[in-house]
Amino acid sequence: MAGARLLDEAEVRRATTRIAHEILERNKGAEGVVLVGIAARGDDLARRLASEIARIEGATPPVGVLDITFYRDDIGMRAEAPEVHETRVDFDINGKTVVLVDDVLFTGRTIRAALDALVDFGRPTAIQLAVLVDRGHRELPIRADFVGKNLPTRRDEQVRVAVKELDGEDAVYVEEPRGAAGGGSER
Amino acid sequence: MNKHLLSIHDVTAEDVVRILDTAESFREVGTRVIKKVPALRGRTVVNLFYESSTRTRISFELAAKRLSADVINFSTSGSSVAKGESLKDTALTLQAMGADAIVIRHASSGAPLTLTKWVRGSVLNAGDGTHEHPTQALLDLYTMRERLGRLEGLRVAIVGDVLHSRVARSLSFALVKMGAEVTLVGPPTLIPPDAPAWGVQVSYDVGAVLPKLDVCYMLRVQRERQRQQYFPSVREYARLFGLTRERVGMLPEGSLIMHPGPMNRGVEIDSDVADLPQSVIEDQVTNGIAIRMALLYLLLGGSGAEAGEAA
Numbered sequence: 001m002a003g004a005r006l007l008d009e010a011e012v013r014r015a016t017t018r019i020a021h022e023i024l025e026r027n028k029g030a031e032g033v034v035l036v037g038i039a040a041r042g043d044d045l046a047r048r049l050a051s052e053i054a055r056i057e058g059a060t061p062p063v064g065v066l067d068i069t070f071y072r073d074d075i076g077m078r079a080e081a082p083e084v085h086e087t088r089v090d091f092d093i094n095g096k097t098v099v100l101v102d103d104v105l106f107t108g109r110t111i112r113a114a115l116d117a118l119v120d121f122g123r124p125t126a127i128q129l130a131v132l133v134d135r136g137h138r139e140l141p142i143r144a145d146f147v148g149k150n151l152p153t154r155r156d157e158q159v160r161v162a163v164k165e166l167d168g169e170d171a172v173y174v175e176e177p178r179g180a181a182g183g184g185s186e187r
Numbered sequence: 188m189n190k191h192l193l194s195i196h197d198v199t200a201e202d203v204v205r206i207l208d209t210a211e212s213f214r215e216v217g218t219r220v221i222k223k224v225p226a227l228r229g230r231t232v233v234n235l236f237y238e239s240s241t242r243t244r245i246s247f248e249l250a251a252k253r254l255s256a257d258v259i260n261f262s263t264s265g266s267s268v269a270k271g272e273s274l275k276d277t278a279l280t281l282q283a284m285g286a287d288a289i290v291i292r293h294a295s296s297g298a299p300l301t302l303t304k305w306v307r308g309s310v311l312n313a314g315d316g317t318h319e320h321p322t323q324a325l326l327d328l329y330t331m332r333e334r335l336g337r338l339e340g341l342r343v344a345i346v347g348d349v350l351h352s353r354v355a356r357s358l359s360f361a362l363v364k365m366g367a368e369v370t371l372v373g374p375p376t377l378i379p380p381d382a383p384a385w386g387v388q389v390s391y392d393v394g395a396v397l398p399k400l401d402v403c404y405m406l407r408v409q410r411e412r413q414r415q416q417y418f419p420s421v422r423e424y425a426r427l428f429g430l431t432r433e434r435v436g437m438l439p440e441g442s443l444i445m446h447p448g449p450m451n452r453g454v455e456i457d458s459d460v461a462d463l464p465q466s467v468i469e470d471q472v473t474n475g476i477a478i479r480m481a482l483l484y485l486l487l488g489g490s491g492a493e494a495g496e497a498a
Contacts, residue, residue, distance in 0.1 A: 069212075070216070070254075070484075071224065071226075076488060076489065079489050081485050081486075081487075081489045084209050084484075085212070086215070087212060088215070117224075120220075120221040121219065121220070121221075
């Protein structure tokens with residue numbers, strides 16, 4: 001099911017380009033900046049931000065992928081253990097500015113878990129958060145530093161981000177609530 | 188997945204793939220500076236070992252600790268078992284203390300199954316008599332898939348004391364399930380009579396089998412379980428069925444040498460053969476932790492409710 005498309009490919013591209021500029025502006029360049037995307041889809045967006053930054057600045061920041069499954073606060077509350085993805089942060093984050101990248105910011109629980117996971121890899125100087133969509137309804141005191149698009153939503157709606165790498169297109173959809181468990185793109 | 192892991196028959200081929208894929212993520216955790224994740228915080232895992240074990244017990248203990256579970260090690264000496272407590276009463280005691288998972292090793296085949304009748308938590312078989320040792324088989328599959336890139340169509344020989352080996356049974360069932368070709372090799376006295384029913388080939392000639400293999404899996408001669416004379420002498424056994432320096436040259440290039448440990452160097456495997464680069468015996472140990480983390484995570488990471496209810 002498709003639902004209403006809120007961002008198309010061109011809009012996703014413009015949002016990514018703008019976020020890349022904002023990251024560079026905030027950090028006065030790409031020096032000491034590393035990107036860590038949250039699987040799945042956050043890592044694809046992180047790679048795009050990295051290539052945008054490379055295009056603008058000439059230097060490509062390292063990109064890691066973080067799976068936050070083992071840090072979730074709802075393990076044991078679902079019927080089945082949540083599916084795990086790959087984690088690969090093969091560079092040192094000590095003393096770096098880590099930009100966490102995710103597709104949708106919703107309750108903030110994913111980001112809480114990601115912060116816990118990140119500190120197990122080292123002690124970054126700062127952690128910033130970039131998201132393609134902020135849909136509100138936070139349950140924790142967490143906010144994004146870089147936002148592609150603010151989307152007011154109803155709590156029971158589903159926001160689904162599609163990326164070329166996994167879904168064959170770049171787009172953001174809002175869908176009516178589904179009976180079964182969600183598509184996994186948001187929490 | 189099934190709530191317990193008593194036998195390889197408890198898991199489907201899809202489950203096996205899921206377990207190996209999950210273990211892949213836990214391998215990564217083992218490479219971090221902080222080798223610990225909070226996934227099973229607040230859960231209790233009991234290691235109930237009625238038989239001596241080094242690697243399996245330590246492996247399960249490390250696996251549970253790296254998942255942040257609380258671990259209780261319970262061995263027969265120095266516990267109330269030494270005072271004559273029955274398995275049932277020990278089980279009920281552990282149940283009353285709130286164990287979420289019990290890892291059991293026992294000299295009697297079927298003891299883990301019996302245990303499931305008395306406890307509410309998950310039971311993981313860490314080796315029961317001459318029956319099965321499913322976590323060993325899964326870590327072996329992981330090691331083969333990691334090194335050779337696939338399981339389907341792999342040609343694997345399991346050589347030695349198959350009759351007394353719970354590893355050989357679990358590994359044969361698991362490999363056949365995943366589409367590999369298994370040949371059991373050993374003296375006729377140590378090949379179980381029902382082996383053809385497992386879906387495997389049988390051979391009594393190591394030399395004939397070695398040149399066609401992807402994996403040569405050597406078994407320990409389990410003298411502690413042998414209640415009669417199965418072969419004339421250890422020396423003759425080593426000469427006829429051991430993986431000697433001369434024989435190892437018959438293996439194709441790129442094939443693996445595996446052993447579940449503990450090894451009898453000089454009996455089933457020559458000492459310097461065990462240390463060859465194509466021998467992945469240490470990898471098996473490292474991968475064992477990841478596999479056991481994956482199993483504990485998959486068995487304890489859900490609520491145990493019927494699927495759909497908590498989603």
